Amino acid sequence: MAGVQVTRADQREDFRRLVRAELPRLYAIARSLVGADAEDAVQDCMVKAFERLDQVRDPAAGAAWLRSILVNCCRDRGRARSRQPVPVDWGEAEDFSLYRKIAYEDPFPYSDSLHLDFLQGFGREDVHAVLLRLPEIYRVPLVLVYMHGFLTKETAAILQVPLGTVLARLHRGRKLFEKQMWDYAEENGLLKEDVR
Amino acid sequence: MITCSEAVRRLWEYLDAMVDEADREAVEEHLSLCRRCCGELEFAVELRRLLLGSGRGDIPTDVLRRLNQTLEELG
Numbered sequence: 001m002a003g004v005q006v007t008r009a010d011q012r013e014d015f016r017r018l019v020r021a022e023l024p025r026l027y028a029i030a031r032s033l034v035g036a037d038a039e040d041a042v043q044d045c046m047v048k049a050f051e052r053l054d055q056v057r058d059p060a061a062g063a064a065w066l067r068s069i070l071v072n073c074c075r076d077r078g079r080a081r082s083r084q085p086v087p088v089d090w091g092e093a094e095d096f097s098l099y100r101k102i103a104y105e106d107p108f109p110y111s112d113s114l115h116l117d118f119l120q121g122f123g124r125e126d127v128h129a130v131l132l133r134l135p136e137i138y139r140v141p142l143v144l145v146y147m148h149g150f151l152t153k154e155t156a157a158i159l160q161v162p163l164g165t166v167l168a169r170l171h172r173g174r175k176l177f178e179k180q181m182w183d184y185a186e187e188n189g190l191l192k193e194d195v196r
Numbered sequence: 197m198i199t200c201s202e203a204v205r206r207l208w209e210y211l212d213a214m215v216d217e218a219d220r221e222a223v224e225e226h227l228s229l230c231r232r233c234c235g236e237l238e239f240a241v242e243l244r245r246l247l248l249g250s251g252r253g254d255i256p257t258d259v260l261r262r263l264n265q266t267l268e269e270l271g
Contacts, residue, residue, distance in 0.1 A: 012270075019267055027255040027263070039259050043266055050270045097204060099239040115239050119246050127250035146244060147251030152214070167214070174208055178243075 015053055018062045019046055025063075025148075026070050032143045033074040035132050044073040067150075068158045071140065078136050088135065088176065098178035107191040121190040122181070133180045138173030141166050198222045203233050207240050 019026075026045060030038035049069050056065055102118050111117045122130075131139050140159065144150040145166075150158075156166045185191050203226040209215045210223045227234055255263075 016267055016270075020264065023260065023263055024255045027259065028251060028253055031253065032251055039262065042263055046263070046267055046270065097236065098243075099236045103235075115235075116242060119242055122246060122250075124250045124253060127246065142247075143251070146247040149248075152212075167209075170208075171205075 011053060014059065014062075015050065019049070019066065022063055022066050026066065029067065029070060029143070029148050030074055032128060032131065032147050033071070033140065034077050035128055037074075037077050041070065041074045041077050044077070045070040048073060064154070071144065071158050075136065075140065090172075093172070093175045093179045096175055096179045096182075098182055101182055105191075107185075118185070118190075121185065126184065126188070126190070130177065130180045130184045133184070134173060134176050138169050138176055141169045142173040142177060145170060197229070198226050200226070200230060200233055203227070203230065204236050207233075207237055208244075211237075211240060211244065 023042070026042050027038055030041040030045075034041050045066065049066055052069070056062060099115060102115050106114065108114055108117050131143060134142070141152075141155050144155045144158070145152060152166050152170070153163055156163045159166065203223055206215055206219055206223050210220065215223065227237060
């Protein structure tokens with residue numbers, strides 16, 4: 001991992017150093033992708049990465065390599081859990097604008113910053129709960145790009161799909177996310193002015 | 197000029213600087229004349245901020261301890 005001449009012990013120590021430095025970020029990504037299974041997903045990632053240690057040719061790319069393994073461990077866990085995302089009505093989602101919905105429904109009539117008030121009702125756990133409602137193919141690119149700052153081309157490489165596919169999934173994912181935010185807010189009492 | 201629907205459809209790509217020159221100009225021309233779509237743009241910025249902020253967070257101490265333990269036990 002750290003060059004041609006390194007010993008196996010050096011390689012393992014470099015690996016441990018890399019993982020230690022990356023653990024907070026790996027856990028944060030896993031938390032966004034698989035919720036309560038995050039710790040298990042990071043454990044899976046560490047074991048798989050350790051088994052593939054010899055694959056790393058460029059030490060500088062170690063962090064990206066770890067994240068790529070983590071995302072795939074999260075996808076495996078998601079599939080194993082067979083989460084059932086909410087049914088998708090594309091016709092409705094495609095034309096949905098959360099901005100317009102909030103303005104039309106006017107859930108906080110005494111507010112002079114209606115849209116910001118709506119967003120402020122969402123804590124971190126609420127955002128994660130909304131994301132977990134989305135089908136995995138939309139949730140993963142949305143989380144990687146907009147929550148964790150991955151580049152779209154990096155996301156395409158991790159998911160092994162063309163860039164155009166990632167862009168299309170991001171577009172649909174955003175629409176679904178907005179729609180699910182509204183539904184979640186309705187279902188969880190976030191639209192009641194008196195509970196704020 | 198593009199319609200509101202066409203402008204809104206391109207807003208996130210516009211914020212990501214993922215639109216081509218012609219689309220960028222079309223969105224900016226629309227935004228210069230449409231107050232509602234400026235509201236959509238500001239809301240999109242705030243929504244992106246919410247997503248980015250929600251991705252951060254500390255790793256719980258007990259989780260970190262267990263993960264570090266696994267790491268030490270590997271190999």
